[in-house]
Amino acid sequence: PPPPKMEIIKKEEEYHRKLALILAAKNSVFAHIRRGDYVGIGCQLGIDYQKKAVEYMAKRVPNMELFVFCEDLKFTQNLDLGYPFMDMTTRDKEEEAYWDMLLMQSCQHGIIANSTYSWWAAYLINNPEKIIIGPKHWLFGHENILYKEWVKIESHFEVKSQKYNA
Numbered sequence: 001p002p003p004p005k006m007e008i009i010k011k012e013e014e015y016h017r018k019l020a021l022i023l024a025a026k027n028s029v030f031a032h033i034r035r036g037d038y039v040g041i042g043c044q045l046g047i048d049y050q051k052k053a054v055e056y057m058a059k060r061v062p063n064m065e066l067f068v069f070c071e072d073l074k075f076t077q078n079l080d081l082g083y084p085f086m087d088m089t090t091r092d093k094e095e096e097a098y099w100d101m102l103l104m105q106s107c108q109h110g111i112i113a114n115s116t117y118s119w120w121a122a123y124l125i126n127n128p129e130k131i132i133i134g135p136k137h138w139l140f141g142h143e144n145i146l147y148k149e150w151v152k153i154e155s156h157f158e159v160k161s162q163k164y165n166a
Contacts, residue, residue, distance in 0.1 A: 015099050018088055022106045025065035029057055030104040031085070031111040032118035033070040045114055045135055047079075049155040053111040053133040054081045056153060060131060061109055069100050069118075114138045114155070119145065 022028050031050055058064050066085035070076050076087045088103055097117070104110065104121035109131045112118035122132045134146045135155035146152060 011096065011099065015103070018103055019106055021086065022067060022088075022103060025067075025108075027061045027064050027109070028107040029061060029064050029066050029109040029111065030088075030107040030118075030121065031066060031068050031081070032104060032113045032115065032121065033068065033075070033079075034113035034115040034118070045155050047081075049135055049153055050111065051082050053153045054083045056133060056151065057109060057111060057131060058083055064109075067103070067107060069104055116145075122150075 031054065033050060034045075054066065064083075066081070066083055067088045068076060068079070068081070068085045069088050070079075071089060073087075073089060076089065079085075089100065101117070101121050104118065105124040105126075107125060108127045108129075110118070110122040110125060111133045112122050112135075114135050114137070119134070122130075122134075125132075132147070132150040133153055134150050136152040137155045138145060
């Protein structure tokens with residue numbers, strides 16, 4: 001059954017409130033941290049990747065405003081990236097992932113996870129001067145997925161696994 005109308009209206013209001021924050025930011029940067037299905041199978045990036053990417057971006061984007069997207073709300077509550085950020089995760093269900101996609105692509109720059117979801121958000125950013133940072137290591141050797149103009153930051157998978165570790 002479809003969700004109740006009031007629930008849809010609340011989601012839309014939340015989306016518009018968060019979109020207004022992003023659009024009001026002079027230099028908005030999204031950071032996508034994928035956990036969810038990656039946790040436990042050795043596919044999630046170590047947090048040092050995001051910290052290095054944030055540090056790199058902060059040196060190149062003056063007065064950067066950082067917006068973090070992660071489906072693991074408990075994880076972001078204690079997250080320290082060495083830079084202040086706003087937790088922007090909107091969705092509680094995978095079928096509502098388009099809210100976060102729209103918000104991420106509304107930023108001026110992006111830090112992507114080893115995820116085609118955030119890759120597409122970064123690709124769709126409408127800023128010819130955008131800086132996109134991606135992890136050097138992807139699953140199954142797909143490092144060539146990043147455009148040559150995008151910055152590659154050294155990365156590793158958090159849970160070591162013979163099958164998945166880069």
